[in-house]
Amino acid sequence: MNDVFYGNTISDWIVAAGIAAAVALTLYALRYFIKCRLGKLAQHTETKIDDILLEVLGSTYFVFILLAALYIGSLSLALPAKTALILSRLAVAGFLFQAAMWGDAGIRAWRNHSQDKHGLLGNHGGVSSVGTLFFMARMVLWVVVALMVLDNLGVNITTLVASLGVGGIAVALAVQNVLGDLFASLSIVLDKPFVVGDTIIVGDAQGTVEYIGVKTTRLRSLSGEQIVFSNAELLKSRIHNQQRMVSRRATFSIGVTYDTTREQLQSIPGMLKAIVEAEPNATFDRAHFARFGASSLDFDVVYHIKTADYMVFMDTQQSIFLKVFEQFGAAGIDFAYPTSVVKLEAGGAGEPDVDQPSASRRAPYQVIKPR
Template identity: 50%
Template sequence: MDAVFLNNTVLTWLTALGVALGTMLALHLVKKVLVHRLGILAERTETRLDDVAVAALKATKRTVILVMGLYAGSTILALPPAADLFTTRAAIVTGLIQAAIWGNTALRAWLTDYYGTVDPARATSAAAVGFIARMVLWAVILLMILDNLGVNITTLVASLGIGGIAVALAVQNILGDLFASLSIVLDKPFVVGDFVIVDKFLGTVEYVGLKTTRLRSLGGEQLVFSNADLLKSRLQNMTRMSRRRVVFGFGVPYGTPTATLRAIPPLLTELVKAREQTTFDRAHFSGVGPAAYNFEVVYWVESPDYLVFMDIQQEIWLQLLDRLAELDVPLAFPTQTLHVHDARDLAAGGKDAAAAEKGPAPLPPLPA
């Protein structure tokens, strides 16, 4: 046991071997216990963070456990400075790579759960988000590894920064659309299948890509919007409407008796309340128009479906026409009164007015 081999006794070597094996066994057991415990916890909770943690822990590599065990054992030995530096750097590099693997696995599990894999458009967006996040993660890990190996990364970071600025200026429009796509994916102002109105255009969202979003209009043609331009526009998402507010009005002609005018608002209230999926708001004699007495009705349709709204509105109009016919009250139509004067009367009137302004005519002279 007292024999010396490579500046360490046999007992030291055996101790280092025992520490290495013990460390590897301990790390393996910790991995198993954590995965088991978190797996049980993940089944009891609705949050997905614990599932992501389980997926990341399962990605722990045996090679990493082996390297960490050997490094723990090497700390017992009296190694030359070069060998000691090598083992330390090897352990740090291995740990950084394992951290990158954990992050990559966790990111992939989160994206798979958050965006799903059924919808091609969402899968494309998820792939874009994952690619950018993994690129940033591995770039940071690579810089940390190079710094640990003694490489001066200051010049490299500066070069990457200058190159990044140049590339960003060259493709700023593409990058603007790309980040706008990420904003759409994360903020979700709309998803595939939603019916939206963008300025004067309207249609169903058909595809959300890295640069463009495409709608299928009511006329059948495809509308293509730049993602950046789409986020700058005022957008109405009709699919997320929970109820629809309806305002409509009509007029009855002048000469309708006051008693009949008073009977019309209760009549409108009755017609609206008789319909299913409606919530009555108000019905009023709203004012006197150029050619009619005007009435206004407001109610809510408790459904975002446009066809449901149109069916209800149609039935209300038809019953309203029947009830007004019973009251012998027609709907008013636009009328205009035209007053016509004889031009000769106007000319005569103008002469009389001029004569009145000049005063009475002078008397004729008396005879001599």
């Protein structure tokens, strides 16, 4: 036991091995205990933080536990300075790589949680945008860890960092438009001003969103062609999302002839109200005698459709129009149409006489013709 081996006795090596084994078992048991506790807690909570922590803890590998245990055990030994330095650098490098594994697992778990939370699993464009962002985050993490490991191993990284900084600025300037579209895509995916399947209006373009990509968003217009927008330019525009409508406000005007009697005019608003209220998907707002038109007496009607479905709106409007046509015909109320009055005056010899209508018959709809 008192034999000296590499500057330490056999008993010192046994003690160091015992310390290393105890540390390894303790760390492994602690990892197992925390993982079990977090697993039970995650089953009874709605928050995803414990699930992410569970995945992070699951990326703790036994080889790093063993490396940490061997380093702690070696502290009880009298080792040469060079050997101790090598062991300490290996231990720090191992800890950095383990920290990188934790960070990488956390980023991947956060990515999966974000895709699930924002409903991106069926949206390939959204998955691409979020995947690109998290890929960049993972790349930055591993680059930083690699630089720290190189610095820990004694490599002078000052020049390397300066080169990376200059190169990064050059790359950022070269691809600034692409990066702008990328972050705009991320904003669309996370903030969700619209999603795939929504019908939107952007400027004079209208269509259904087919794809939200890393750089572009694509619409299918009503006429069938595909409209492609840059994500950055799209967010700078005013977007009308018709899919987010809770209800529709509908209006229409009806013109009747000037021959309509006062009693008929008074009955029209009530008739229109009854017709609209008879529709199950419509809520009546108002109906009024609104104006004296050039060729008609005009009534304005306002009502609301209880759903944003365009087909329901069109079916309801069609039903209302058919009932208006039917009931106005039954009540003897004539719809107006554009007409003009021709007034002829007897001004000279040889001109035909014209029957001049009475004031009550001199209406915009009556065309007076010579006999």
